[in-house]
Amino acid sequence: MKGLYYLFAAYTAVWVAIFAYLLSIGRRARRLEQEIEELRRS
Amino acid sequence: MWTIVRKDLAIELRTGEMASSMFLLALLMVLIFAFTLEPERLAGPEFLAGLSWTTLLVAGTLALNRSFVLEREAGGLTGLALAPIDRGSIYLGKAIGNFLLLLVAGVVLLPLIAILLGTRGLAPTMVLPLVLLLGVVGIAAIGTLCAAIASRTRAREVLLPILMFPLLAPLLIGATRATAGALVGESAGELQSWLLMLAGFDIVFATSGWLSFDYILEE
Amino acid sequence: MSESRRTWQDTILPWTTCVAMLAALFMVFVLVPSERDQGIVQRIFYFHVNLAWMAFGGFLLVSCASFWFLRTGSRRADRLAHANAEVGMLYTTLVLVTGPIWARPIWGVWWTWDPRLTMTVVLWAIYASYLMLRRLGGEDDTILRYAAVLGIVGSLDIPLLILAVRLWRGVHPAVMLAKDEDAGLKDPLMGWTLMVSAIALGLLFTWLVSLRARLLEVDEHVAAIHLEGVRT
Secondary structure (H helix, E strand, C coil): CHHHHHHHHHHHHHHHHHHHHHHHHHHHHHHHHHHHHHHHHC | CHHHHHHHHHHHHHHCHHHHHHHHHHHHHHHHHHHHHCHHHHCCHHHHHHHHHHHHHHHHHHHHHHHHHHHHHHCHHHHHHHCCCCHHHHHHHHHHHHHHHHHHHHHHHHHHHHHHHCCCCCCCCCHHHHHHHHHHHHHHHHHHHHHHHHCCCCCHHHHHHHHHHHHCHHHHHHHHHHHHHHHCCCCCCCCHHHHHHHHHHHHHHHHHHHHHHHHHCCC | CHHHHHHHHHHHHHHHHHHHHHHHHHHHHHHCCCECCCEHHHHHHHHHHHHHHHHHHHHHHHHHHHHHHHHHCCHHHHHHHHHHHHHHHHHHHHHHHHHHHHHHHHHCCCCCCCHHHHHHHHHHHHHHHHHHHHHHCCCCCHHHHHHHHHHHHHHHHHHHHHHHHHHHHCCCCHHHHCCCCCCCCCCHHHHHHHHHHHHHHHHHHHHHHHHHHHHHHHHHHHHHHHHHHHHC
């Protein structure tokens, strides 16, 4: 059963990392979109 | 190319500030290792080899840092780049200068550290100078290239080791093992794989440094 | 032309990645039998091994893109190099995280200096130095060229690294045998699971790179707009 914890930890790490990266890309993309809007307005 | 070498050497011989600061830094590092790691534990040819290369690398980084900074600040690099010489020769000139400096440092440091650590049972063979040579060529080759790259950034002193050290991993692994072997009397035949690897390393990186300088100096 | 290509990457790629990933996870957790000696923890292997292959392959992509950039000056090549480096680093980090998690229950230690782990750490360092150069290099255009040189030189280093580490730490120390399941994959289903995971992780890599590269492109546009604004 102890093995299950390790297995869970490993795959969780993988998913957390991937999602964190995706989120950071998303955040930066949104910020850039805002900037473009502002530039377009001015 | 040789003009560059001569110029750098002339500067060095006149002031001697680079060599002395390198030497002092290396010495201080040995002290730090002795204080933090128990000098008795540092006996044995492996430690001698490891410590020598470590200190040589760190002290050498100091020298490499400076190899392009003077030019950058005085604008000499643009002048060199515009001059009708092969860009690759600039690289070679700088690299040879660095190589000589590192070689001298290594020749001085190794026996010195051997004495400080009190390593026993040493039977150095003729392979030892060869290993030193091969190792120093590698450090000079990669170090000169990385120094040129880093010198253009603002955080150049920090960036140089960051760029150099990972690339030097194979060299450090090989040079240390081969040095340790050469110190206890292993022959060139026994150390053959390491020597070949080091030679390969040197050829690959000296060539890439030489070839890539066209892209580096395109101002 | 590039507009339609982007749409293709927008729709097909994420969905195929998703499907492949679900398939892989299903196989890893449900379908494939547990390995006899290592038990359930061994399932980490299916992702860990593929992550490692792609981590190394990723740097090869960085160097190819870098070479393309130096040859043609194509900004797209530079963006691809940058994106591949980031995703490659992500994968390398995951190798270094999943590796110890797998090693701990099997070998009892979190870390050993076995050849593959050692190589991976240095690979991580090479990625890190490349990304550091790009970050600390500032807005300078020349830095892009320098980064490309670094990308190529780095990948030249990797075979030498593998050679040196193998000479140093040996190719098959006893402790490695437990990990060399490639040789001992009893059930053919294990081979399939490995392959499906490879496809899933490969598609994921490609998708992440395309996302990141697109972000970089937008970034450059915005920067260019700013620059024009400053001039007028």
